[in-house]
Amino acid sequence: MATTQFNLHRNPFAQLILTSQAGEVFEGVSPVRAFPIQSPAGCISLVTTDGREVAWIDSLDDLPEGVRQLVLEELGGREFMPEIQAITGVSSFAVPCTWTVSTDRGVTAFVLKGDEDIRRIGQASLLITDNHGIQYLIRDMFTIDKHSRKILDRFL
Incomplete structure:
Protein backbone atom coordinates (compact mmCIF):
# COMPACT_ATOMS: atom_id res chain seq x y z
CA MET A 1 0.00 0.00 0.00
CA ALA A 2 1.41 3.41 -0.92
CA THR A 3 1.29 6.54 1.18
CA THR A 4 -1.98 8.36 0.58
CA GLN A 5 -1.61 11.79 -1.05
CA PHE A 6 -2.86 14.60 1.20
CA ASN A 7 -2.06 18.00 2.64
CA LEU A 8 -1.90 18.67 6.36
CA HIS A 9 -1.97 21.89 8.40
CA ARG A 10 -3.14 23.16 11.79
CA ASN A 11 -6.21 25.32 12.38
CA PRO A 12 -6.25 28.20 14.92
CA PHE A 13 -7.24 25.68 17.62
CA ALA A 14 -4.07 23.61 16.92
CA GLN A 15 -6.09 20.72 15.44
CA LEU A 16 -4.72 18.90 12.41
CA ILE A 17 -6.70 19.50 9.22
CA LEU A 18 -6.27 17.00 6.39
CA THR A 19 -7.20 17.84 2.82
CA SER A 20 -7.30 14.81 0.52
CA GLN A 21 -6.19 14.84 -3.10
CA ALA A 22 -9.90 14.81 -4.04
CA GLY A 23 -10.46 18.00 -2.01
CA GLU A 24 -12.21 16.43 0.99
CA VAL A 25 -11.45 18.24 4.27
CA PHE A 26 -11.22 16.39 7.60
CA GLU A 27 -10.83 18.37 10.83
CA GLY A 28 -9.19 17.06 13.98
CA VAL A 29 -7.35 14.08 12.50
CA SER A 30 -4.87 12.16 14.62
CA PRO A 31 -1.92 9.98 13.62
CA VAL A 32 -1.89 6.46 15.03
CA ARG A 33 1.06 4.10 14.70
CA ALA A 34 0.10 0.58 13.60
CA PHE A 35 3.36 -0.91 14.95
CA PRO A 36 4.81 1.62 17.43
CA ILE A 37 7.69 -0.58 18.59
CA GLN A 38 8.72 -2.61 15.54
CA SER A 39 8.09 0.11 12.95
CA PRO A 40 7.90 3.56 14.59
CA ALA A 41 8.67 5.46 11.36
CA GLY A 42 6.12 3.68 9.20
CA CYS A 43 2.64 2.24 9.01
CA ILE A 44 0.87 5.31 10.38
CA SER A 45 -2.84 5.88 9.95
CA LEU A 46 -4.50 9.29 10.07
CA VAL A 47 -7.92 8.89 11.65
CA THR A 48 -10.86 11.19 12.32
CA THR A 49 -12.28 11.79 15.79
CA ASP A 50 -14.76 8.93 15.22
CA GLY A 51 -11.92 6.52 14.37
CA ARG A 52 -12.35 6.43 10.58
CA GLU A 53 -9.09 6.14 8.64
CA VAL A 54 -8.74 8.91 6.06
CA ALA A 55 -5.08 8.56 5.07
CA TRP A 56 -2.22 6.09 5.33
CA ILE A 57 1.51 6.72 5.65
CA ASP A 58 3.83 3.87 4.64
CA SER A 59 6.91 5.75 5.79
CA LEU A 60 7.49 9.19 7.28
CA ASP A 61 10.30 9.56 4.73
CA ASP A 62 7.63 9.65 1.97
CA LEU A 63 6.20 12.91 3.34
CA PRO A 64 7.28 16.48 2.61
CA GLU A 65 9.27 17.99 5.50
CA GLY A 66 6.47 20.27 6.77
CA VAL A 67 3.87 17.49 6.83
CA ARG A 68 6.36 15.07 8.44
CA GLN A 69 7.05 17.60 11.22
CA LEU A 70 3.32 18.05 11.92
CA VAL A 71 2.82 14.28 12.18
CA LEU A 72 5.86 13.88 14.47
CA GLU A 73 4.74 16.77 16.71
CA GLU A 74 1.28 15.26 17.07
CA LEU A 75 2.66 11.78 17.79
CA GLY A 76 5.09 13.24 20.34
CA GLY A 77 2.23 14.92 22.18
CA ARG A 78 0.14 11.75 22.27
CA GLU A 79 2.72 9.10 22.99
CA PHE A 80 4.97 8.80 26.00
CA MET A 81 7.22 5.77 26.02
CA PRO A 82 10.73 6.55 27.24
CA GLU A 83 13.41 4.32 25.80
Whole structure:
Protein backbone atom coordinates (compact mmCIF):
# COMPACT_ATOMS: atom_id res chain seq x y z
CA MET A 1 0.00 0.00 0.00
CA ALA A 2 1.41 3.41 -0.92
CA THR A 3 1.29 6.54 1.18
CA THR A 4 -1.98 8.36 0.58
CA GLN A 5 -1.61 11.79 -1.05
CA PHE A 6 -2.86 14.60 1.20
CA ASN A 7 -2.06 18.00 2.64
CA LEU A 8 -1.90 18.67 6.36
CA HIS A 9 -1.97 21.89 8.40
CA ARG A 10 -3.14 23.16 11.79
CA ASN A 11 -6.21 25.32 12.38
CA PRO A 12 -6.25 28.20 14.92
CA PHE A 13 -7.24 25.68 17.62
CA ALA A 14 -4.07 23.61 16.92
CA GLN A 15 -6.09 20.72 15.44
CA LEU A 16 -4.72 18.90 12.41
CA ILE A 17 -6.70 19.50 9.22
CA LEU A 18 -6.27 17.00 6.39
CA THR A 19 -7.20 17.84 2.82
CA SER A 20 -7.30 14.81 0.52
CA GLN A 21 -6.19 14.84 -3.10
CA ALA A 22 -9.90 14.81 -4.04
CA GLY A 23 -10.46 18.00 -2.01
CA GLU A 24 -12.21 16.43 0.99
CA VAL A 25 -11.45 18.24 4.27
CA PHE A 26 -11.22 16.39 7.60
CA GLU A 27 -10.83 18.37 10.83
CA GLY A 28 -9.19 17.06 13.98
CA VAL A 29 -7.35 14.08 12.50
CA SER A 30 -4.87 12.16 14.62
CA PRO A 31 -1.92 9.98 13.62
CA VAL A 32 -1.89 6.46 15.03
CA ARG A 33 1.06 4.10 14.70
CA ALA A 34 0.10 0.58 13.60
CA PHE A 35 3.36 -0.91 14.95
CA PRO A 36 4.81 1.62 17.43
CA ILE A 37 7.69 -0.58 18.59
CA GLN A 38 8.72 -2.61 15.54
CA SER A 39 8.09 0.11 12.95
CA PRO A 40 7.90 3.56 14.59
CA ALA A 41 8.67 5.46 11.36
CA GLY A 42 6.12 3.68 9.20
CA CYS A 43 2.64 2.24 9.01
CA ILE A 44 0.87 5.31 10.38
CA SER A 45 -2.84 5.88 9.95
CA LEU A 46 -4.50 9.29 10.07
CA VAL A 47 -7.92 8.89 11.65
CA THR A 48 -10.86 11.19 12.32
CA THR A 49 -12.28 11.79 15.79
CA ASP A 50 -14.76 8.93 15.22
CA GLY A 51 -11.92 6.52 14.37
CA ARG A 52 -12.35 6.43 10.58
CA GLU A 53 -9.09 6.14 8.64
CA VAL A 54 -8.74 8.91 6.06
CA ALA A 55 -5.08 8.56 5.07
CA TRP A 56 -2.22 6.09 5.33
CA ILE A 57 1.51 6.72 5.65
CA ASP A 58 3.83 3.87 4.64
CA SER A 59 6.91 5.75 5.79
CA LEU A 60 7.49 9.19 7.28
CA ASP A 61 10.30 9.56 4.73
CA ASP A 62 7.63 9.65 1.97
CA LEU A 63 6.20 12.91 3.34
CA PRO A 64 7.28 16.48 2.61
CA GLU A 65 9.27 17.99 5.50
CA GLY A 66 6.47 20.27 6.77
CA VAL A 67 3.87 17.49 6.83
CA ARG A 68 6.36 15.07 8.44
CA GLN A 69 7.05 17.60 11.22
CA LEU A 70 3.32 18.05 11.92
CA VAL A 71 2.82 14.28 12.18
CA LEU A 72 5.86 13.88 14.47
CA GLU A 73 4.74 16.77 16.71
CA GLU A 74 1.28 15.26 17.07
CA LEU A 75 2.66 11.78 17.79
CA GLY A 76 5.09 13.24 20.34
CA GLY A 77 2.23 14.92 22.18
CA ARG A 78 0.14 11.75 22.27
CA GLU A 79 2.72 9.10 22.99
CA PHE A 80 4.97 8.80 26.00
CA MET A 81 7.22 5.77 26.02
CA PRO A 82 10.73 6.55 27.24
CA GLU A 83 13.41 4.32 25.80
CA ILE A 84 15.80 2.89 28.39
CA GLN A 85 19.42 3.33 27.36
CA ALA A 86 21.03 2.02 30.55
CA ILE A 87 19.99 0.58 33.91
CA THR A 88 22.17 2.28 36.49
CA GLY A 89 20.87 0.41 39.53
CA VAL A 90 18.12 -1.49 41.30
CA SER A 91 17.28 -1.33 45.00
CA SER A 92 16.85 -5.11 45.24
CA PHE A 93 16.61 -8.19 43.06
CA ALA A 94 13.33 -9.07 44.75
CA VAL A 95 10.17 -7.30 43.65
CA PRO A 96 8.86 -4.76 44.31
CA CYS A 97 12.06 -2.79 43.75
CA THR A 98 13.14 0.62 42.52
CA TRP A 99 15.01 0.86 39.23
CA THR A 100 17.19 3.83 38.36
CA VAL A 101 17.53 4.17 34.59
CA SER A 102 18.90 6.50 31.96
CA THR A 103 16.38 7.07 29.16
CA ASP A 104 16.20 9.12 25.99
CA ARG A 105 14.27 11.66 28.09
CA GLY A 106 16.70 11.79 31.03
CA VAL A 107 17.47 9.91 34.23
CA THR A 108 14.54 8.61 36.27
CA ALA A 109 13.58 6.05 38.87
CA PHE A 110 10.50 3.85 38.97
CA VAL A 111 9.08 0.95 40.96
CA LEU A 112 8.78 -2.46 39.33
CA LYS A 113 5.92 -4.29 41.06
CA GLY A 114 6.52 -7.77 39.71
CA ASP A 115 8.43 -9.85 37.17
CA GLU A 116 5.28 -10.02 35.03
CA ASP A 117 5.66 -6.27 34.38
CA ILE A 118 8.58 -7.05 32.05
CA ARG A 119 7.26 -8.28 28.71
CA ARG A 120 9.15 -9.47 25.66
CA ILE A 121 8.20 -7.79 22.41
CA GLY A 122 9.66 -9.75 19.51
CA GLN A 123 13.13 -11.28 19.75
CA ALA A 124 15.09 -8.47 21.39
CA SER A 125 12.73 -5.78 22.68
CA LEU A 126 11.31 -5.46 26.19
CA LEU A 127 8.43 -3.42 27.54
CA ILE A 128 8.69 -2.60 31.25
CA THR A 129 5.65 -1.18 33.05
CA ASP A 130 6.14 0.72 36.30
CA ASN A 131 3.75 0.91 39.26
CA HIS A 132 2.02 3.96 37.70
CA GLY A 133 1.39 2.23 34.37
CA ILE A 134 4.11 4.11 32.47
CA GLN A 135 5.75 1.88 29.89
CA TYR A 136 9.49 1.97 29.23
CA LEU A 137 10.99 0.41 26.11
CA ILE A 138 14.27 -1.41 25.74
CA ARG A 139 14.55 -1.57 21.95
CA ASP A 140 17.31 -4.20 21.87
CA MET A 141 18.32 -5.90 25.10
CA PHE A 142 21.36 -7.44 23.39
CA THR A 143 22.96 -4.08 22.56
CA ILE A 144 22.71 -2.34 25.93
CA ASP A 145 25.78 -2.14 28.17
CA LYS A 146 27.08 -5.16 30.11
CA HIS A 147 26.02 -3.83 33.55
CA SER A 148 22.42 -3.24 32.36
CA ARG A 149 22.30 -6.66 30.73
CA LYS A 150 23.42 -8.35 34.00
CA ILE A 151 20.61 -6.62 35.89
CA LEU A 152 18.07 -7.62 33.24
CA ASP A 153 19.22 -11.23 33.34
CA ARG A 154 18.30 -11.37 37.04
CA PHE A 155 14.68 -10.46 36.20
CA LEU A 156 14.14 -12.43 32.98
